[in-house]
Amino acid sequence: MSRVLVVDDEQHIAEGVRFNLQADGHDVVVAETGEQALDLLLRDRSPFDVVVLDVMLPGKDGFAVASELRTAGQYVPILMLTARGRPEDVLRGFESGADDYLPKPFELGILLARVGGLLRRRRWNEQDASTAADTNDTYTFAGRTLDFSAMEIRARGQAHRLTQMECELLRYLVSRPGQAISRRTLLEEVWGLHESTDTRAIDNFVVRLRKYLEDRPASPQYLLTIRGVGYKFQPESEKPS
């Protein structure tokens, strides 16, 4: 059984989502405001496996809640719901730390599948972590260690915690070294988004990953931009040394 936190001030939607998640055997808590959600997650340290977060909330909005959680080191997977489906909004959602995104009105089946997906990934990661003793899921290059089971990057003497989707994106790129991969492919394969989401949403993730990995994030050596296509992971520095 998983614990899900639903944050939505629209009672009808919150109750409808609660009913369905409970019918699927999840334990559901509803918070009506962003402040309430932050209290539950940060102050009370209530353990949740996934958060369904509406953007348009009274007081602190969903964007603010997501980024506050991430800044405070709370990496629970977040599925963002919003009535505003413009590319800028999707972009801002990912930028503020959401892992997945769904525009309203949504199909019930899709919502449940997305929540299920986030829960499944989280379980895999936990299993990985518990059996990680000998089958360590790590990747090392140029003095940097990517620890996928602990969801962190150790580089230049520092460890950085990754969110679920940062971790997934990095894993996808690293497992295909030297291959140029389009933004659309990344959105489809890593996020499972098939709608006409703005593909620039990826860029924010890459910017963050570069901050952890690169010596000079402005002129990257490992996570390269392929103009007009997307991104490429290059384990060996291409620049002549």
Place this chain on the structure above:
Amino acid sequence: MTGRQKAIGFFITLCVLLVGAAILGWIYWIVITEKLTIVQLVVGILLFALIIAGLIVYTVFLVVEIKRNEEHDTFINSVTHELKTPLASIRLYLDTLKTRPVGDAQRQEFYDVMLADVERLRHTVDQVLKAGVAREKRRPVFRTPLEMGELARECVDLAVMRHHLQPGAIALEAHDGASLTVSGDAEELRTVITNLLDNAVKYSGSDVRVTVSLAAPSPDTIWVRVQDRGVGIPRKQLKRIFKRFYRVQARGIRQVKGTGLGLYIVRTIARAHGGRVFAQSEGEGRGATFTVELPRATS
């Protein structure tokens, strides 16, 4: 700073620079021309004044247009939200009923939820349409004699029911004197009172204490006042709130949902009836009073 604010700043700066350049050019022309007749001087001044006036008018129009665009964007945003949220809810409940076994009591509850959402959708569509009609100039008002006390009572009862309030949450203070009659369109005046009541409830949060009162400040005018003890309105915005698409902006005020059309509709209807509407507030957190002034019908 948004892109629009930057654009406004850019055009105003450009205007100031061009005006400055025009004045400098004019002074330079006076200096280099040795023998300037009075006629030349006057014609020159007029010409330059014309150029400068043109620049300023052009900039003002540009800035107004940019601001109007911005208001329009907020309107689209809030209407999108007001349309999509109930739609999302209806879809969610229909999907649920279709895919899951739902008990009888629960099923009835779901139907009620969906009906409430349909009502919310209807209300939004209504407001948008009414605002459209209200904009038409020289629109005929179908006048009949109306007793405002009765009309207010109807609206209060309806609001209490629609917002699921305690019976005493909206108090109607009776007027002692003679009956207060207005010659007007019943449907439209009902919209006026209902919109004011909806706002009063909406901006009161969980503690709804609203008073509706009627008065005759002079023999030929009547007042309908709606007073709440809610979030209040910053002094500077008391006039602007009646503009189309305008929403109160203040740090203390939480994002309250709506289209930004309610008060605009109130003002247009009041004006079409030969009256006016104004707002008073002691400031943020101290409630607001809306007064509709209408001409009293002579009987």
